Amino acid sequence: MWRLTRFGEIVWGWGSLSYLSQLKGSRALLVTSRGALKRLGFVDKAAGYLAEGFGEVRVYEGIEPNPRVSTALKLAKFMAGYKPDTIVALGGGSVMDAAKAAWILYECPSLSLEDVIRDSSLVPRLGSKARLVAVPTTSGTGSEVSRGCVLTDDETQVKYAIVSLNLVPTLAILDPELPASMPRDLTADSGMDAMSHALESHASKAASDFTKPLSLSAFTTIWTYLRRAYGDPSDREAREKMHYAQCIAALAFTNAGTGAIHAISHVISVPLGLSHGRANAVLMPYVVYYNAQTCPDPYLDLALSVGIDSTEEDVGFELASALLDYNKRLGIPQSFSEVGANERVLISRVEKYMSYILGSAPMRTNPRSMAAEDVKEVVRLAWSGELG
Ligand SMILES: [Fe+2]
Structure with a gap:
């Protein structure tokens, strides 16, 4: 017996980042990395689109390459304080994966990352507090439609994968304009x-x-x-x-x-x-x-x-x-x-x-x-x- 999973919604095309302006809500959280995306103006552009449909937009910029478990924990803590109803992950696989991991903890504070790394089946259906929108800025990981999320252990440097259908983002926006600037x-x-x-x-x-x-x-x-x-x-x-x-x-x-x-x-x-x-x-x-x-x-x-x-x-x-x-x-x-x-x-x-x-x-x-x-x-x- 086989099954094909749901993919979430996918929007694509040059300039499709502007689709963010069609989303509505109270508080949007834009999660991203530091550096090139900001310099290229994509962070401000995305935040500007979100401001059209949300009462408040905040930017969280602290995601490093190969995100550590501790990074996801910090992001989850920020989410718990801000209480967004929409999380937008703007970046490569590292940003999207950190956002996915923090999304789990934001939705289910009683779970720990250790729990879901040990047993991915513990990840419940997500989305009751916030939807996750993934906007990839590299052409590689596919995390915007995948059920995977990879975090690096702070001490051992081993990468742990959490794999659950419930981690597929609600919406993926594929705008080739973003990776076109990759070195x-x-x-x-x-x-x-x-x-x-x-x-x-x-x-x-x-x-x-x-x-x-x-x-x-x-x-x-x-x-x-x-x-x-x-x-x-x-x-x-x-x-x-x-x-x-x-x-x-x-x-x-x-x-x-x-x-x-x-x-x-x-x-x-x-x-x-x-x-x-x-x-x-x-x-x-x-x-x-x-x-x-x-x-x-x-x-x-x-x-x-x-x-x-x-x-x-x-x-x-x-x-x-x-x-x-x-x-x-x-x-x-x-x-x-x-x-x-x-x-x-x-x-x-x-x-x-x-x-x-x-x-x-x-x-x-x-x-x-x-x-x-x-x-x-x-x-x-x-x-x-x-x-x-
Ligand atoms: Fe891979």
């Missing part, structure tokens, strides 16, 4: 995160006839347009296609799940000083090569869709090689040794959190089963730059 590295990293969502959800054990058209179309579009958006940041068509494709990839993964790339990345990206998308990009060829040895079919679909004419026997090597080449064109390292990681430290980190990696939700939908030795071997190869 090139962020374009590359967030785009490769989206590619990993498309690829992993397509190969997932939970992929279905309903999700595969989404994941395949997202993968093909990202493969075509990410290079263009990176090469020419002013390419409006590429920016638009990327922004919609990353959302389509998220519609696929929020139903089909991801896989070993995400399971491993959640443990190593922060201590390596890598963004989530960059760690995924480095891992991707090595995980594809490993998985395709026993489960080649979904990878053959993906390879053929981007013009790699392969066979079941060769697709692992050929798609992995093409991904290494793709990374190179985006200025992404080929291996963890290239980013200066120490092999012994990296492997001991993986060993320390092995039970978390093997038991995590992404690993449960990886197409090929992995034991501890398999995980270590894939990470070793990703460190050395050898496919196997």
Whole structure:
């Protein structure tokens, strides 16, 4: 038996940020990060739109990349004091995920984040106090339509995912004008995160006839347009296609799940000083090569869709090689040794959190089963730059 989740409402198009002016209420809270969005004028623009339909609008700017549990707690405390009826998360995955986590605590003060990290099924239906509007400013995480929310533990730097249908934002606004200003590295990293969502959800054990058209179309579009958006940041068509494709990839993964790339990345990206998308990009060829040895079919679909004419026997090597080449064109390292990681430290980190990696939700939908030795071997190869 399978099921396709609800997606919330999605509004898209150039200039669709102005849709915020159509929302009505008493108190709106605009959650965002510090820095570029403010400088580019998007925070003031969004607040101005909200002021048309709300009695009061406040801006909360304290969300950092890879948001920590403590950041979500502070935001929830602010929400409890201000009592918004609409929360607008304007930013990348970090802002949207922090807002989702704080939304849980605002709606249900009796819950703790420890509770819902341990058991996501405790997240109740949300929205009785406030709706959550997600406005992504990067083209990557798809958090605006996903049921996931990832927080980083303040001490261990492990990323914990809370996964619940009740975390799907009420409304997503996809305005390509916002990511069109992304710097090139962020374009590359967030785009490769989206590619990993498309690829992993397509190969997932939970992929279905309903999700595969989404994941395949997202993968093909990202493969075509990410290079263009990176090469020419002013390419409006590429920016638009990327922004919609990353959302389509998220519609696929929020139903089909991801896989070993995400399971491993959640443990190593922060201590390596890598963004989530960059760690995924480095891992991707090595995980594809490993998985395709026993489960080649979904990878053959993906390879053929981007013009790699392969066979079941060769697709692992050929798609992995093409991904290494793709990374190179985006200025992404080929291996963890290239980013200066120490092999012994990296492997001991993986060993320390092995039970978390093997038991995590992404690993449960990886197409090929992995034991501890398999995980270590894939990470070793990703460190050395050898496919196997
Ligand atoms: Fe991701």
